[in-house]
Amino acid sequence: MNKRLIRFMTAIFTVFVLLTACSAEEEREEGDAEEASTAEEKVNDENETVYPLEIEVTDAKGNTYTQTFEQAPERIITNNLSSIEVLLELGLKDKIVGTTQPDNEVTGEFADDVNDIPVIGDKMTVSKETVAEYTPEIVVGREMSFNDESMGSVSTLNDLGIQTYIQTASNMTSNPPLTAVIDDVLTLGQIFDVNERAEEYAKELEERYQAVIDQAEKNKDEEELTLMPIVAYDSSNSSFAIFNISGGLQGDLLNQLNVVPAIEGSSADPSLETIISTNPDIIVYVEADRNAELDANAVESIMNEPLLQEVNAVKENRVYTTTYDDFMDYGPRIFNTFEMLGDNLYGN
Structure with a gap:
């Protein structure tokens, strides 16, 4: 067998080996892709609701x-x-x-x-x-x-x-x-x-919730703060309404911030005397469309009221605003109020 023929047969054999290796690699890749696809389908299936x-x-x-x-x-x-x-x-x-x-x-x-x-x-x-x-x-x-x-x-x-x-x-x-x-x-x-x-x-x-919890845990004092939520403050006669917080989302919101209602129940007289006597550390003014005319200058009136200047909330500049939907509804908007109070009370 001459040298030229030997070189030709060697080249053919080399090509054959290379093709076989490539084919095996392609089969492995296809198999891996099928396994990955199957795994993905399983994940998707696990995330689908099973009815009924x-x-x-x-x-x-x-x-x-x-x-x-x-x-x-x-x-x-x-x-x-x-x-x-x-x-x-x-x-x-x-x-x-x-x-x-x-x-x-x-x-x-x-x-x-x-x-x-x-x-x-x-x-x-x-x-x-x-x-x-x-x-x-x-x-x-x-x-x-x-x-x-x-x-x-x-x-x-x-x-x-x-x-x-x-x-x-x-x-x-x-x-x-x-x-x-x-x-x-x-x-x-x-x-x-x-x-x-x-x-x-x-x-x-969950991340929003936990961020406020962590912030409060780092900075809150042992002594609880007191909070009074009010609405419809009328500066012409110093009248308003007090929200009763007895539990539920609003009660838990206060609890997580180491805050308690300044007034228990809803029978308190909505007057300046009530604010003065209970001396809340925080006043949250809740805005609502039905009270838009009063809401326009309510907080300013509270802050400037001479009889309230020694009330802790006014003295410490802790009179905050939120909206009815952000405080009294039953969905994610309440986290807006949670974050607002957390930032104001315990932020840097």
């Missing part, structure tokens, strides 16, 4: 009902701003077919989206018959509206083929903590099979 899904809701009387969802509801009625905004955060705007009239002009990033949603009536006068006309598959919102004098009780709505979700953050019988808002986000994510977005949003809220 059973969720328990509790009404204002403490009655608990099981709601069974055979699939993600397609038509939603809501009864308050906080439930709307959570649903919008979860990308469910197109499923909201109606809501009750918001208490105040909606502000913030979702203002236009909220204004796009049909209003079915006022929360004080809307009826279960009106709700039924919109053929919802689910009604979502605060517990107080789930009765037959308003939007319909859970059992009545269920009899009409309508499921419900009552925000646990609105359930006064269980005295919910701030973290109930986060629980509501995750549960709604399950109901509507948008778990990934719900988990992302819940994580955002």
